[in-house]
Amino acid sequence: MGTIRELLAIPLLLTSFRFATPLILAALGGIFNERSGVINIALEGMMLFGAFAAVYGSGLTGNPWIGVLYSMIAGLSFALILALVCVTFKANQIVVATGINIFASGLTIYLLQVLFGVAGTSPRVPRLPAVRFLGITRYNPITFIAVALVPIVWFILFKTPWGLRIRAIGEHPSAADTLGVNVNKYRFICVLISGTLAGLAGAHLSIGEGSAFVREMTQGRGFIALAAMIFGKWHPVGAFGAAMLFGYAEAIAIRVDFAYIPSELIRAIPYFITIIILAGFIGKAIPPKAIGKPYFKGED
Amino acid sequence: MSEENQYLLEMRGITKTFPGVKANDNVNMLVEKGEIHALVGENGAGKTTLMKILYGLYDSDAGEIYYEGQKVDMSQPQKAIDLGIGMVHQHFKLVDTLTVTENIILGSEPRRGLTINYNEARNKVKEISENYGLKVDPEAKIQDIPVGMQQRVEIIKILFRGADLLIFDEPTAVLTPQEIDELFEIFNSLKEQGKTIIFITHKLREVKTVSDRITVLRDGKSVDTVVNTEEISEKDMAELMVGREVLLRVDKEKANPGEEILKVEDLHVRDNRGITTVNGISFSVKKGEIFGIAGVEGNGQTELVEALTGLRRAEQGRVYYKGEDITNLDARSIKDKHIGHIPEDRQRRGLVTDFSLSENFILGFQHQKPYSRSLFMNYNLINNHAQDLIKEYDVRTSGYNSLVNKLSGGNQQKVIIAREFDQQPELLIAAQPTRGVDVGSIEFIHKQLIKKRDDGTAILLISAELNEIMSLSDRIGVIFEGRIVAVIEGDRADEREIGSLMTGSEEVEVSE
Numbered sequence: 001m002g003t004i005r006e007l008l009a010i011p012l013l014l015t016s017f018r019f020a021t022p023l024i025l026a027a028l029g030g031i032f033n034e035r036s037g038v039i040n041i042a043l044e045g046m047m048l049f050g051a052f053a054a055v056y057g058s059g060l061t062g063n064p065w066i067g068v069l070y071s072m073i074a075g076l077s078f079a080l081i082l083a084l085v086c087v088t089f090k091a092n093q094i095v096v097a098t099g100i101n102i103f104a105s106g107l108t109i110y111l112l113q114v115l116f117g118v119a120g121t122s123p124r125v126p127r128l129p130a131v132r133f134l135g136i137t138r139y140n141p142i143t144f145i146a147v148a149l150v151p152i153v154w155f156i157l158f159k160t161p162w163g164l165r166i167r168a169i170g171e172h173p174s175a176a177d178t179l180g181v182n183v184n185k186y187r188f189i190c191v192l193i194s195g196t197l198a199g200l201a202g203a204h205l206s207i208g209e210g211s212a213f214v215r216e217m218t219q220g221r222g223f224i225a226l227a228a229m230i231f232g233k234w235h236p237v238g239a240f241g242a243a244m245l246f247g248y249a250e251a252i253a254i255r256v257d258f259a260y261i262p263s264e265l266i267r268a269i270p271y272f273i274t275i276i277i278l279a280g281f282i283g284k285a286i287p288p289k290a291i292g293k294p295y296f297k298g299e300d
Numbered sequence: 301m302s303e304e305n306q307y308l309l310e311m312r313g314i315t316k317t318f319p320g321v322k323a324n325d326n327v328n329m330l331v332e333k334g335e336i337h338a339l340v341g342e343n344g345a346g347k348t349t350l351m352k353i354l355y356g357l358y359d360s361d362a363g364e365i366y367y368e369g370q371k372v373d374m375s376q377p378q379k380a381i382d383l384g385i386g387m388v389h390q391h392f393k394l395v396d397t398l399t400v401t402e403n404i405i406l407g408s409e410p411r412r413g414l415t416i417n418y419n420e421a422r423n424k425v426k427e428i429s430e431n432y433g434l435k436v437d438p439e440a441k442i443q444d445i446p447v448g449m450q451q452r453v454e455i456i457k458i459l460f461r462g463a464d465l466l467i468f469d470e471p472t473a474v475l476t477p478q479e480i481d482e483l484f485e486i487f488n489s490l491k492e493q494g495k496t497i498i499f500i501t502h503k504l505r506e507v508k509t510v511s512d513r514i515t516v517l518r519d520g521k522s523v524d525t526v527v528n529t530e531e532i533s534e535k536d537m538a539e540l541m542v543g544r545e546v547l548l549r550v551d552k553e554k555a556n557p558g559e560e561i562l563k564v565e566d567l568h569v570r571d572n573r574g575i576t577t578v579n580g581i582s583f584s585v586k587k588g589e590i591f592g593i594a595g596v597e598g599n600g601q602t603e604l605v606e607a608l609t610g611l612r613r614a615e616q617g618r619v620y621y622k623g624e625d626i627t628n629l630d631a632r633s634i635k636d637k638h639i640g641h642i643p644e645d646r647q648r649r650g651l652v653t654d655f656s657l658s659e660n661f662i663l664g665f666q667h668q669k670p671y672s673r674s675l676f677m678n679y680n681l682i683n684n685h686a687q688d689l690i691k692e693y694d695v696r697t698s699g700y701n702s703l704v705n706k707l708s709g710g711n712q713q714k715v716i717i718a719r720e721f722d723q724q725p726e727l728l729i730a731a732q733p734t735r736g737v738d739v740g741s742i743e744f745i746h747k748q749l750i751k752k753r754d755d756g757t758a759i760l761l762i763s764a765e766l767n768e769i770m771s772l773s774d775r776i777g778v779i780f781e782g783r784i785v786a787v788i789e790g791d792r793a794d795e796r797e798i799g800s801l802m803t804g805s806e807e808v809e810v811s812e
Binding site: 159160161164165167168171172174175176177178179180181289297 | 355357376377378381387389393394395396397398402403405406407408409411414415416457461
């Protein structure tokens, strides 16, 4: 009985927001690029590089907000590579994104050595201020940004001309092209938005929730964000709900003691849920039709 | 100058080369304001390429375009749109998951501040729809509306952008006869309101029915601009297109049907989405007859053929071949029983387009003697075999070693026909045998099918071309929603009747 009371405790539910923050941000970014027809499995690498850049920027200037700016630029720079190679030069999106993930892992470890002279964990740097909300849980500002972005992304996608064009491009690029919509320009921009948000998610991990960079600190959250996006059927509100569910599972693993069940197993719950979703057991998730296919002018 | 101005559109000396092919070679086309202008020619004659250049989807290598007497640069579709040129593509450019209204306004959305002004959009769609008699449901998603309405959405889409010149790329290919009549009414109502129409087709009857003037393309060159459609017969038009005399009617004797070869009983088949599209179909095909299945595409024809040829599992029902139960046998066993198959999608199912002609001529029989001997292929024999077939079936190619993807659509189809016919099938399943094939090749393929029939082959013909079904079949089964709704004797078939049966708008008792 005690365990159930703990599971439903308000503080635990509120804490889920903190764990869900990077997932929400990266999933919203993922919605942009996937709705436009580009797969971005490099969210993980962009998030990792963002986390590192945030620590570097904050340490360099002593201002964590500069760190946040650095994280977004870092995500953007990786996204620029993906957009240039895959949208402009039409290379295979999976291969290039996998390359970016491996590159991010190696690059951050290398930069830890070169810039900080350490192997596993960076020195401590100034972190973002935490704000007490509803008098119970403390949040860093990135959490508020993430939650606020959900309705904003929804508004852009479903109420504005740009959103309509993005949705059309991911389904039937040549339809949009014949109506004078520049397919590859929109895709390029969507990939950049995606990278920027993934970078911001990284800042949350390194200088939002902590104050240092740890190697491989994203621990697959970029991929979980992709799963949240799919679970949420490429809809910002759905993705938000999915991210919250995954965040809740992570919060449980850390905060609740279960008799006989090791916390590692609890921590693996999001991954189990992800596999089940991807296998199509919980409703069918239909991706945008043109996803993953580069667009050539004049094709049918 | 005054002479220049009589044309709304002038395309002069247009040339476009794709790797290995000169699609347009110094083509000229002159279109007057307010006319319905037919652009005709065989497949691969360069009609679509020419129109894609006009619409800014391809860049031309040479040539000039004048619109209302002004030289224009057409490097982007947006430029065509700005000039008032709109195009209805052969494959509709509609986003299935969006609504009719969303598809229409895409790219030119009326705005209110940052948002799309859907009220204004809906009103404008309604206004155009009423003005031109184009009935659509503005709130429906594209995936839920029939093909005819999708085409009307395409037309509204370009009128919404203020188009004065409307280009239609083979608009009738996907329509039923009734829908074609409706489309031509729309053409006339557009013309009455001062719009100009360019209409691509290779169906001569449609040219005669609706167009004012004609431009003929052959092998990428403009052969002739016929001033007035009235002045030319279908036969002369076909000759201009093909460059030789063409037989438009299929000559055939009355069939001499023998015993039952194929018998299908209460067959049920599901499609990829798990929906039962073949829903209790029964029919039979006799030796020496052509049994045609007429129907709008998507009524179960594809799944039926796949089930008969072992490419898809039947859920229920039986298939008998010469009395033997062959239900759900695998594709090779069925092929080995001398059942020939001309698949509807020649590039996906019928050919390996990166292989040579020789190799494609033995696909499906490659494991058999004499083409293979224990471990090795007998390429000498295979190549000789290819040479014979190329000659016999008049495949236009540089040789048996050239790759199939270098051939035109009509010649690719001849490769499949040659291969399947050469194995002396007792049953031939021919799905869309002349799809995307030009007049000259159609004539040839039709003659071959009749010849096979007269030799005693049982032929199951599936085609979306009602004309083809009617001119070849000895008996016609009309398919609607996965069932045969009527079987009609070929010589008693009436196009209107079959057309309305195809759309399910007429109830008729099934008579054997």
